[in-house]
Amino acid sequence: MPRVALTTLGCKVNQFETETMEGLFKKRNYEIVDFDEHADFYIINTCSVTHLGEKKSRQLIRRAMRLNPQAIIAVTGCYSQIAPDQVSEIEGVKVIVGTKERHKIVELVERAAKEEGVINAITDIMKAKEFEDIPLFQSPGRTRAFLKIQEGCTNFCTYCIIPYARGPLRSRRLESIKKEAEKLVEGEFKEIVLTGIHLGAYGRDLEDNINLVDAVKTVLSIQGLKRLRLGSLESIELSPELLELFTLDNRFCSHLHLPLQAGQNDILKAMNRHYTVAEYRELINHVFEKVPNIAISTDIIVGFPGETEELFEQSLNFVRTMNFSKMHVFPYSKRKGTPAASYPNQVDEHEKKERVHRMQLLADEKAQEFHKTFVGKTVQVLFETKHNEVTDGLTDNYIRVYVDSDSVHTGEIYKVYLEKIYKDGLWGKRIVE
Ligand code: SF4
Incomplete structure (x- = not known):
């Protein structure tokens, strides 16, 4: 039985697409193995949203090469769609598929096993x-x-x-x-x-x-x-x-992820985001009025071109006034081919790093504030992952809850009393009824 290993970088959409490709291999009776194992075929579903995503994609290709230099390596996803020439030049790559045509992945790698050269299945x-x-x-x-x-x-x-x-x-x-x-x-x-x-x-x-x-x-x-x-x-x-x-x-x-991206109007405009901070705040207030227990998480990009220290402070101050349950903070990453890549006043990398750190501290504070309001409450938790003595899962409003593994099974929903702040969420005790 041929062995195939798949891995994903980037967003949930990519994760989903890897699962669908995995399904296509399972249907043809391939054995699915971990990415760090010896396999006949390696499928790397890449990301291009930041330059780091591309760097990691290249590292994964090299890792697959080391694991089995004879393997067929197929690269799919955003990075191969954006930069097919760059990807095809990486040693070991035999198949390039973009963000389409993934339904053909099995036949493409099987073809590559018989043919010389690189198969390029990228379409416009x-x-x-x-x-x-x-x-x-x-x-x-x-x-x-x-x-x-x-x-x-x-x-x-x-x-x-x-x-x-x-x-x-x-x-x-x-x-x-x-x-x-x-x-x-x-x-x-x-x-x-x-x-x-x-x-x-x-x-x-x-x-x-x-x-x-x-x-x-x-x-x-x-x-x-x-x-x-x-x-x-x-x-x-x-x-x-x-x-x-x-x-x-x-x-x-009761959970919404609503990307803010910047807490400052000039930056939002330069980003081509079609709202102001006041409109965003008004909307969030309305959401809380309608659904009081809802959790709102967000994304923030810091160090966008033109973001001076003063504008960054304004962004921080805006975020300080918002009740976010979780924030994903990213440094701005220059993507070739996008308008912002050629904007003047690019922010120095060291400065970006420092701003990420400051915004992240605020994000941690916000998350703790949010979690504290749940201490002493009873919630329903869907348990997902068991790590020896501790198992964790998520509430409907996306709070991570940890309990003693003895008290629950993964894949089940239980009533849990939340006792205290723990790691990135809360520690609780299952209520047996
Ligand atoms: S909404 Fe903006 S940030 Fe999101 S995928 Fe589209 S262009 Fe990118």
Whole structure:
């Protein structure tokens, strides 16, 4: 039985796509092994969102080469889509697939095993029209599954390479979403996370005015589903109908990830983000009024070109006033081909590092403040990972909870009393009823 090892860098969408490719190999009876094992085929699903993503992608290719110099190495994802020539020059690479055509991955690597040279399966992503619908192939008994329902982005934020790597908007049809979600529920997944590159734009390319609310309702209509969560969403795309759904169905997890990116209007404008900090704040206040227990997490980029110390301070001060449960802080990464890469007043790397540190300290403070409000409360936790004596899982509002492993099984939801702050979340005790 041929052995294949797959690995992913980057976002949840990439993670989902690796799982679908893994399914294609399983269907053909390949043995799936860990990436640090000897394999006949290595599939590396790359990321290009920062220059670090590209560097790590190259390191993984070299690692696969060391593990088995005779192996067929296939590189897929955003990095190969953006820089196919660069990727094809890396020693050992035999197949290059971009962000499309991944349904052909098995036949491409099998072809590469028989042919000389590099197989380049990159197509012009800007001409892509249809959602690449690869059915899932899952083994039962897992906890949380990502379900990709949307591809592409046309927002063109000035720092972001993704629209060039992923192409125009394409949405998965409701019938396909239903079918895949039913499969996941039957496979005993307790939670489904809907993901997309530009999730809020779901349905814009489909007929009949379908939107994200329809996709959410479709999944919620499935009997036996315990939880549904949304991936990252642009704040300005949070519609009143979608917000209403949080109050109508308690399986719809009280958690929204709404990227802020900068807490300062001039920087937001230079980033081509279409809101002001005041509008963002107003929206968040409205969300808390409607759904008081909701957790709002966010992304922040620091060191964008033109961000002076004064503007950074303004950003920090804005964030200080917001009740974020979690923040992902990134240093601005110059991406060739994006408008911001040629903006004047690029921020020095050392300065960026220092700002990341300051913003991260604030992020940690915010997370602790949020967690403290849950000490003494009882919550429902879906347990995911067992590390010897301690098992952890997530509440519906995305708090990580740790308990004694003896008291729970992974893949199950339990009532837990939260006792104290612990690591990046809270320590609790299972309530036996
Ligand atoms: S919304 Fe902006 S940041 Fe997000 S993928 Fe699209 S262009 Fe990139």
